[in-house]
Amino acid sequence: xxxxxxxxxxxxxxxxxxxxxxxxxxxxxxxxxxxxxxxxxxxxxxxxxxxxxxxxxxxxxxxxxxxxxxxxxxxxxxxxxxxxxxxxxxxxxxxxxxxxxxxxxxxxxxxxxxxxxxxxxxxxxxxxxxxxxxxxxxxxxxxxxxxxxxxxxxxxxxxxxxxxxxxxxxxxxxxxxxxxxxxxxxxxxxxxxxxxxxxxxxxxxxxxxxxxxxxxxxxxxxxxxxxxxxxxxxxxxxxxxxxxxxxxxxxxxxxxxxxxxxxxxxxxxxxxxxxxxxxxxxxxxxxxxxxxxxxxxxxxxxxxxxxxxxxxxxxxxxxxxxxxxxxxxxxxxxxxxxxxxxxxxxxxxxxxxxxxxxxxxxxxxxxxxxxxxxxxxxxxxxxxxxxxxxxxxxxxxxxxxxxxxxxxxxxxxxxxxxxxxxxxxxxxxxxxxxxxxxxxxxxxxxxxxxxxxxxxxxxxxxxxxxxxxxxxxxxxxxxxxxxxxxxxxxxxxxx
Numbered sequence: 372x373x374x375x376x377x378x379x380x381x382x383x384x385x386x387x388x389x390x391x392x393x394x395x396x397x398x399x400x401x402x403x404x405x406x407x408x409x410x411x412x413x414x415x416x417x418x419x420x421x422x423x424x425x426x427x428x429x430x431x432x433x434x435x436x437x438x439x440x441x442x443x444x445x446x447x448x449x450x451x452x453x454x455x456x457x458x459x460x461x462x463x464x465x466x467x468x469x470x471x472x473x474x475x476x477x478x479x480x481x482x483x484x485x486x487x488x489x490x491x492x493x494x495x496x497x498x499x500x501x502x503x504x505x506x507x508x509x510x511x512x513x514x515x516x517x518x519x520x521x522x523x524x525x526x527x528x529x530x531x532x533x534x535x536x537x538x539x540x541x542x543x544x545x546x547x548x549x550x551x552x553x554x555x556x557x558x559x560x561x562x563x564x565x566x567x568x569x570x571x572x573x574x575x576x577x578x579x580x581x582x583x584x585x586x587x588x589x590x591x592x593x594x595x596x597x598x599x600x601x602x603x604x605x606x607x608x609x610x611x612x613x614x615x616x617x618x619x620x621x622x623x624x625x626x627x628x629x630x631x632x633x634x635x636x637x638x639x640x641x642x643x644x645x646x647x648x649x650x651x652x653x654x655x656x657x658x659x660x661x662x663x664x665x666x667x668x669x670x671x672x673x674x675x676x677x678x679x680x681x682x683x684x685x686x687x688x689x690x691x692x693x694x695x696x697x698x699x700x701x702x703x704x705x706x707x708x709x710x711x712x713x714x715x716x717x718x719x720x721x722x723x724x725x726x727x728x729x730x731x732x733x734x735x736x737x738x739x740x741x742x743x744x745x746x747x748x749x750x751x752x753x754x755x756x757x758x759x760x761x762x763x764x765x766x767x768x769x770x771x772x773x774x775x776x777x778x779x780x781x782x783x784x785x786x787x788x789x790x791x792x793x794x795x796x797x798x799x800x801x802x803x804x805x806x807x808x809x810x811x812x813x814x815x816x817x818x819x820x821x822x823x824x825x826x827x828x829x830x831x832x833x834x835x836x837x838x839x840x841x842x843x844x845x846x847x848x849x850x851x852x853x854x855x856x857x858x859x860x861x862x863x864x865x866x
Contacts, residue, residue, distance in 0.1 A: 378414045385409045428462035429470050436467075440474060488522040490650075491657025493593060494554040495519050496543060498534055498562060500614040504634065505627045513634060515617075516542030517610050523650035525550060526609050527642050528617070530634045531707050533728055536564030536580050538707040540669050544661075549639075549646060552658025556591035566594065580671065587668045617641055631708055671705040674715060681738060683712060689732040690724045694742055734758050736799070740792050747784035759791060761799065768806050772816045782816075789820050797827050 377398050384394045391409070395402040429436075432455050439446055439454070448468035452460075455467065500515045514534050519526035527549045531538035539562060547553050561569055565581040575594055577585070585592065620626075620641060628634045666672070673685045677696045682689040685703040690710055692701065700715040705726060710733070712722040724733040734755045743750055743759075750756060760766050768790065774782035793802050805826040814822055 375414055378408050381405050381408050428460065429466055432458065432460055433470070436471065437474060440471070486521065490522045490654040491552075491554055491659075493521065493556040493558055494546065494550075495521055495558045496539075496546070497560055497610055498539055498542070499560070500610045502614060502618055504530075504618075504621060507627060507629055513631070514538070515610070515614055516546075517613075518542065518546030519609050520550065520554070520651070520654055523648060523654045525646050525648070525651045525654070526613065527646065528613060528638050530631060530638060532631060532726070533707075534562075534564075535671075535707070536562075536578065537670055537705060537726075539564055540581075540584055541707045544664060544669060547661045549642075550651075550658065551655050551661075553588065553590060553661050554658065556593050558593040558595065560595050584668050587665060588662060613642075666704055669706070673703050673705070674700055675703065676700050681742070682732075682734070685710070687729045688727045689734070690722075690727075691734040691738040692722060693738050736761075736791070736794055740788065740794065744785075744788045744792050747788050748781045750784050750788065759787075762803055764803055764807055764810070765791075767810060768819070771810060772819065774816065778817075786816065786820055790823050793824065793827060801827060 377400065380398060381394055381400075384397065385391075385405075389397075391402040391405045394400075394405040394409075398405070435458075436451055436455070439451060448464065448471050451471060452464040452467045460467075496516070496518050498514060498516050500517070502513050502515065503510045504513045511532070513530040513532070516529045516531060516538065517526060518528075527546050529542045529545050531542070543557065559565065561575070565578055566575050567578050568576040570576065573594070575592075617638070621637075626637065628637070671686065675683050675685055677683050677692050677699050679697060680689075681694060681697055682691050683701045683703060684690075686705065688710075690703070690712055692712060696714060702713050702715050702718075704711040704713075708726055710724045710726050712724065713720060722735075722738075724735070727733050732755065736758055739755075739758075743753075750759060760769070765787075769783065769787050772783040772786050790802065790806065802823065805823045808826060809819055809822045812822075
């Protein structure tokens with residue numbers, strides 16, 4: 372088979388006086404073929420194949436691939452190929468990708484219609500995108516709450532550890548705070564914390580909490596139709612664009628977040644430049660005044676009695692309380708980041724826990740350690756035992772407390788808990804440092820507690836090599852020397 376180009380070259384080379392063998396070598400064709408087309412006055416013609424040369428290995432799986440593409444439009448050729456291999460496909464991955472491309476190309480292109488908006492008429496919210504971001508303790512999933520003004524394209528992002536009603540409404544209120552007022556209406560998705568049921572004719576049954584928010588803020592509702600992202604295309608567009616840009620911003624600047632407060636401070640700086648412009652200033656003038664934050668609207672509030680385990684269960688989550696609260700009715704105010712507990716009738720004494728998802732627990736060491744010191748062997752099978760070992764150094768400490776022959780049962784647990792109980796007098800990080808120093812000296816188990824205590828409470832901190840001598844010396848006073856503070860007291864002027 373030769374091309375049209377070869378046909379013309381054959382005749383041209385023959386015209387230059389070359390023989391058929393020379394032409395064949397130059398064009399990479401047989402000399403007989405060169406002679407035939409030189410003597411022919413018509414270019415070559417080839418009829419199409421009447422039947423494929425081999426069986427179509429993909430044909431048996433085509434309907435299944437079409438179904439997968441319909442269910443997951445973004446599935447890759449490599450993923451499809453792996454699924455087909457399990458089902459007996461013997462063709463190549465290249466064939467799969469080529470046929471998938473042909474299937475996608477026949478789909479009609481999607482058209483988008485530009486919308487017009489009135490200043491201050493609506494804001495759009497979504498709680499969709501989730502990013503894995505670096506925190507000090509490792510990667511954590513942050514759920515991004517987006518709010519946007521479709522008229523001016525101003526937007527703001529807030530991050531939350533969960534997707535709850537409290538997080539959604541805090542995001543709405545935070546957005547209104549940033550833009551300086553409220554819009555007439557809000558457009559939002561059918562989030563389960565807000566929408567209890569979607570009815571025909573675009574009607575909704577809202578949750579009791581969201582009904583309170585509607586009544587308090589007085590904004591109109593523009594709920595989206597299920598599965599119709601185009602109802603709030605502006606916020607959908609912003610989600611995809613700005614979540615990607617923020618993730619790139621974090622990677623480029625190698626940011627590691629301490630907590631969600633720092634993350635939201637970074638998001639505020641990241642979004643600040645978007646809350647500007649002539650159209651935004653025009654829209655700000657049309658906004659309604661924003662009402663103050665109200666706990667009863669923005670938070671979930673429940674009352675529950677503290678159990679004999681020293682915990683209050685709210686929203687199927689255990690939060691610890693001090694021993695003296697056992698049996699008392701407690702009021703829990705659950706916000707997006709924290710849960711505040713107080714005894715009913717005693718609102719001043721408040722305990723703050725990090726907000727936990729359903730089924731998880733928040734047990735604070737200072738709430739339980741006193742009782743554990745009185746019942747040391749209870750820690751062996753305690754359900755929340757892991758909080759006693761916040762760092763591997765405490766596991767080494769527990770393992771090093773080998774009781775002697777004359778020690779009573781429970782010696783290891785009692786000595787370990789005595790050391791942990793020092794958390795009532797200092798920070799856990801300081802206890803950890805003292806334990807590391809003492810363990811490096813290979814002290815005997817009965818002496819470890821005294822060593823740790825001396826390191827923490829003695830004014831003169833010893834060098835590592837002096838730890839053993841410090842314990843054995845009874846002449847180092849434990850009373851603090853206050854003379855250094857006397858120098859800070861201003862002396863009265865002499866008359």
